[in-house]
Amino acid sequence: GAVVSQHPSWVICKSGTSVKIECRSLDFQATTMFWYRQFPKQSLMLMATSNEGSKATYEQGVEKDKFLINHASLTLSTLTVTSAHPEDSSFYICSAKTGNNYEQYFGPGTRLTVT
Amino acid sequence: GENVEQHPSTLSVQEGDSAVIKCTYSDSASNYFPWYKQELGKRPQLIIDIRSNVGEKKDQRIAVTLNKTAKHFSLHITETQPEDSAVYFCAASVFGNEKLTFGTGTRLTIIP
Numbered sequence: 001g002a003v004v005s006q007h008p009s010w011v012i013c014k015s016g017t018s019v020k021i022e023c024r025s026l027d028f029q030a031t032t033m034f035w036y037r038q039f040p041k042q043s044l045m046l047m048a049t050s051n052e053g054s055k056a057t058y059e060q061g062v063e064k065d066k067f068l069i070n071h072a073s074l075t076l077s078t079l080t081v082t083s084a085h086p087e088d089s090s091f092y093i094c095s096a097k098t099g100n101n102y103e104q105y106f107g108p109g110t111r112l113t114v115t
Numbered sequence: 116g117e118n119v120e121q122h123p124s125t126l127s128v129q130e131g132d133s134a135v136i137k138c139t140y141s142d143s144a145s146n147y148f149p150w151y152k153q154e155l156g157k158r159p160q161l162i163i164d165i166r167s168n169v170g171e172k173k174d175q176r177i178a179v180t181l182n183k184t185a186k187h188f189s190l191h192i193t194e195t196q197p198e199d200s201a202v203y204f205c206a207a208s209v210f211g212n213e214k215l216t217f218g219t220g221t222r223l224t225i226i227p
Binding site for chain 1: 147149156157158159160161164166204208210213214215216217218219220
């Protein structure tokens with residue numbers, strides 16, 4: 001149980017285009033989802049927290065107009081990287097939790113390469 | 116906000132020996148401390164966690180200790196095996212706040 005999927009697993013896009021990444025909780029309802037970014041050989045950095053039906057809360061320094069997050073249902077959150085640039089190339093990981101549980105369940109990650 | 120420091124950044128141990136990774140946190144309100152193992156290109160995998168109402172938790176070869184007064188917690192891996200080689204992250208959060216703050220990671224290498 002508690003499986004989180006992400007799609008796509010990897011994507012290459014041209015500079016200036018937009019890319020959408022999906023995060024799904026497959027067997028539970030995710031009241032809260034999180035989006036992280038991880039650069040090579042670095043730690044996970046939280047980008048934003050989203051609750052179903054509410055606007056996402058972004059961490060300091062994360063541009064909300066560039067990284068659009070939508071949490072339209074209890075099983076799906078999307079991250080859209082708009083006007084992508086090479087510096088946006090990274091490993092994007094989502095996680096989800098439900099109710100009052102402590103544990104977050106992580107997706108397999110999406111490797112984004114912007115050329 | 117919370118700040119989590121993790122040491123060492125790299126650790127090499129002989130197979131069969133023990134490995135210890137240490138973390139300190141800044142927010143005294145933090146009450147949930149998970150440890151994750153991450154292999155290259157993979158998702159973080161929860162290996163053990165501890166809540167602030169206990170001082171120690173053990174699961175087979177893995178144990179975590181927590182000192183709330185000193186605001187530090189440690190991961191102990193005994194009888195290390197080659198498959199323990201990975202990057203390990205500690206994290207901290209305040210229940211209700213929900214955000215996890217990660218440490219900087221430790222690259223553990225088990226030498227056969």
